[in-house]
Amino acid sequence: MDRKRELSSIDLSALTTELQSFEGAKVDKAYLYDDSLVRLRMRDFDRGRVELLIEVGDPKRIHVADPANVSDAPGRPPHFAMMLRNRISGADFAGVEQYEFDRIVTLRFERPDGDTLVVAELFGDGNVAVCNAEHEILGCLETIRLSSRTVAPGARYEYPQSRFDPLDATKDQFMQQMDESDTDIVRTLATQLNLGGFWAEELCTRAGIEKTKSIEDADEAEYHDLFRVVDDLRETLSSGRFDPHVYYEDGDPIDATPVPLSEREGQECEQFDSFNMALDAYFAQLEEAGEETAAHEEPERPDFEGEIEKFERIVEQQQGAIESFEADANQERRKAELLYERYDLVDEVLTAVQHARSEDRSWDEIEERFEAGAERDIPAANAIEDVDGTDATVTLDLGELSVTVDTTINIEKNADQLYKEAKRIEEKREGALEAIEDTREQLEAVKQRRESWGTDDGPNVQKESDETESIDWLSRSSIPIRRDEQWYERFRWFHTSDGFLVIGGRNADQNEELVKKYMERGDLFFHAQAHGAPVTILKATGPSEAARDVDIPEQSREEAAQFAVSYSSVWKDGHYSGDVYMAEPDQVSKTPESGEFIEKGSFVIRGERTYYNDTAVGISVGITCEPQTRVIGGPPSAIESRAVTKIDLEPGRYAQNDIAKRLYRQFGDRFEDQSFLRKVASPDQIQECCPTGGSRIVE
Template sequence: MKAMSNVDLYAISHELDELLKEARVQKAYQPTRDTVIIRFHVPGKGRVDVAFQAGLRVHTTQYPPENPKVPPSFPMLLRKHLKNATVKGVRQHNFDRILEIDIQKEHRFTLVVELFSQGNIILLDEDNRIILPLKHRHAQGRKITSKEEYQYPEERGIHILNVELEDLKDLFANSDSDLIRTLARSGLGGMYSEEIFLRSGVDKKLPANEVSESDVESIYQSMTELFKPLKTFKFQPQIVREVIEGEENEDETSNEVKEPHQHETTESTKNEATKTTKDESTESTSDEARKTTPDEAKETTPDEARKTTTDEITEITKNKSETKKPKKGKEDVLPLDILTYQDFKKERFETFNQAADEFYSGKVGADIKKVQEDIWAKEVGKYEKRLRIQEDTLKKFQKTIIETKKKGNLLYAHYSEVQNLLDIIHQARENFSWMEIASKLKKARKEGMKEAQIIESMDKMGVLLLNLEGERITVDANLEIPENAEKYYNKGKKAKRKIKGVNIAIERTKKDVERKRNKRELALERVQVPQKRVRKELKWFEKLRWFLSSDGLLVIGGRDAGTNELVVKRYLDNNDIYLHSDIHGAPSVVIKKGEGEGDIPESTIQEAGTLAASFSSAWNKGYGSQDVYWVHPDQVSKTPQSGEFVARGAFIIR
């Protein structure tokens, strides 16, 4: 999936700054490993969701994804620090692929979104120290981890909107590559670099340090013309898609180069930045745009002959499109018009955020499902691991039963040999220590003593390790043979008793595994591609407190001082009834009566009075009852007597 370029982010940041300024942060979610959704409340607009995907995209979204039931730690930390905080500004850092959102609560916070390389989302405190990053990183001299001071990557390349002609001359003069690669690596990207050479007619393969001054001027003029909509904030948001006509040319390749980060210096980045393909159509266009006849050359200067107007380029590329077709399936989203996509079908949008939302949101379904699969694999894996451990334990117990019985039996089968050995040891014990006896037995074994041949070792406590028929058996020289054998038999009996409990646990765990697997299958079946959120068009009274009475009449009430004013000034008509609780801090309530209808029933008045009392301050004060009065519209006034003052949302009853 295409990552946003610095040009894309410029348009996004400008629109978000206008949209989110003074908005309040409500909640944060993390539907996928790299994606965070933050919900804002924008005054006058209501809910606005913004999708931040590290290394890929930032835009408002109308496609809310399915969120995990248990939120990860990163969005929980964002909620802790940013809930109800106010957005003070959104900006792009130095025309790079870094977005910053300034947020004010008790203290100032900055949310940094990095779209270069693998990307990151980082929350900073007012001292520019990292509170928590989405991804902990330590590369290229930057340490992105908690409590460290945030450092911007090293700045490289040019600022497209602020570049001067002399800057461009210096860029080319100091380059050891061709023109197209020099521009692409400077932060312009492959697509926009190709577009500039298409417009200027300059040969993109020329060595940058050999380019003429007139060529540089032509490139500069084309660059200025291309990015003029960005400087004036007159974006042209669009999604472009191929138009398939006839057969596709097999040799046709994309002329797009992956957008490089201005300061990435790794070999992989350099390689990506140099993947400028030999687009035959573009090169032919550039060559034709530079050709003039001998007669024309006499009438124009060399510099003038080298330049081709945008209209002429359009005509040339249009003719070429009769034989060259766009790459099948290609689509893109961008904030301005470019000639490269002139033959593509264009879908226009009011804002670039809307265009980006339509472009990216349809592609994230697979990503969301993968995250859910990983979550469930981990959940099911816990029970599967428990089952494996229990089954291994069962096998160990079964093996213990067999081995201990065999060892006990072997002691009785070799009773006389073992007893003779123990008798020798007991006699020696009267004069020697255990270690001395062990040394003498070792020597006797080497000398061929029959009784010592079954000994492998003996420790300082008198415990022997014997080898009987290939089985290694431990025998305590302080105990008799039956006592040693009984120790083995008891160990086997103990293991046998435990097997019953292990079998019960295994059956229980098997059921848990099966239940979790079934839940996983059901959950994954329910994972859907995010659907567009349809904003409900509210009727005028739905912005207020309202209900239909049992008699079918509409009853409305204010929610605050502002809507109290609205209820009376805009919606109170001559045939209506006005109600208010006899207490400070209560809604203005109106029963709407249609033309030609009879008197308002008493039951409706009672129900409206209940609304007026229930939403008054009497409820919070714990009163058991509250008086409510009603009057006719002509008794409700906003005009005070001399020396009086009527606050906002308050009225005078005459």
């Protein structure tokens, strides 16, 4: 039994016709539930209180609801709800329209200081965008960046590409669309005419036409009958003369429609006075049925085998990383030793390059001279594998290994750099050894839980574990301190929603250090288009993993971009958005073009960049209680899932130290354990997470 979980284009056509009767209602307040349900509370002169619900998750719906079916207002409103309130509180509902035959509804609100459009996308992942009268996006539930369209704050809202509209087509257009098909009638109506599977079958039944008949076998009379029932449906939807029904199967609601269905003739149903009422009753019963089903379901056995396989795979990867680190460290050390073993040859090459550069010879000339020397079989020239003027390096074949040397320094310093690199890799190996032990412990814990589940008290053990995960930390009188200092904590940092580490420089020295020491293959480099912006690196792998190419999700990239712009001068200047670009590590260089100068902490980016234009600033400061106790800061979407409580910031008038004190006081009102708060989130510690410049709390 498939229950309706989203509205069709025909449903929305009927719904927009009915919603026109609510024009003139005045908006009181806007709410947001669970990042997918928008509630607009309005007042109508004739009807009184009007509750308009827009849900774009699962299910996807829009309709006026009985106040009795509306949940209590959620707690502290998120930024989107506050923005929406600021735009439409006190405004008049001025109209609604469906975009062509798509599942997109645009609501218009009028106020003396300007009109506001609320665009609900009830397809795909769903979205709600709030725009001004010029269709500039002021805020949206989900940021979307596709090759065909962008939905992001600051961008202009663009509707998707137009589709064929069967309710707006002439008879000739209808027949031409049918003729161009190469399948059967029902599939043609469903896909070519965009009616969807159910309504395609419904219209065939109404027209008395065999659904599976091939288009090649259909005649003009059948086309005429099909167009007639489509035309009848069009007239019904535009006139508003509906006969709404909710259909049931075995006592459970399965569909709500604006008109009776031939496909469901004889089926249990209930009639309603309006389509809005039918939808409200249907989705209220659907939610109630879902809750009852969940309450009676037996606890589902966790996928222990999947977890075990995952941890075993991680152990295997970590073991490989350890072996790789060990081999790489030995190789770097061996390179340093080779520089000394072939001292005369290396010194001859370095001296030749340094002498040529002192005479202002170009790198191309130097390379040509080495090639000429190799033709004369000069040993030093024969050893040259590559000359790179961009980084002022030369790669030498020293027999056992190839070694790249910096031609601006002597052999001793080159060897010292190689020894330091070997030491750095060994430190990563030590980190990997610790990490693999943690993973083995987690693997053993899963195996033990699997064995426990097999006993009579297995489900109870699982239940106790679940209860532990939902501890009310705010009301606990004593919270244990758990701290494990990490190497990246002296930088700005956060973990994305997908678990990737993002680190940013606090000053020019740290910018230099991040690029030279911590940026590796597979990472992504972000930088705001603003002076004094921090270097931001999205790490593809952890400190205990070998560098490799990883498919980093788009949400993590967007969060890194928001982090980069929020801690830049864009925030300090009081702006709410800015442009950010992304580059690969091999595009980032410290070598300027001829005649140019690069200041400390800055870099040259060569090649094409990926831009995140009009990226909204936004920082949340939160407190975590497990697995570690600390204050964290970063993009709101990343902090939400990690903190037991958080406070959102936006550019404002309070200096960095003042806003930190305000945050501390607000956190103090939330935590029962004040001594815990002083230890992990003092004003000084909170200040470390706040952007430079003025800020204010998003109420």
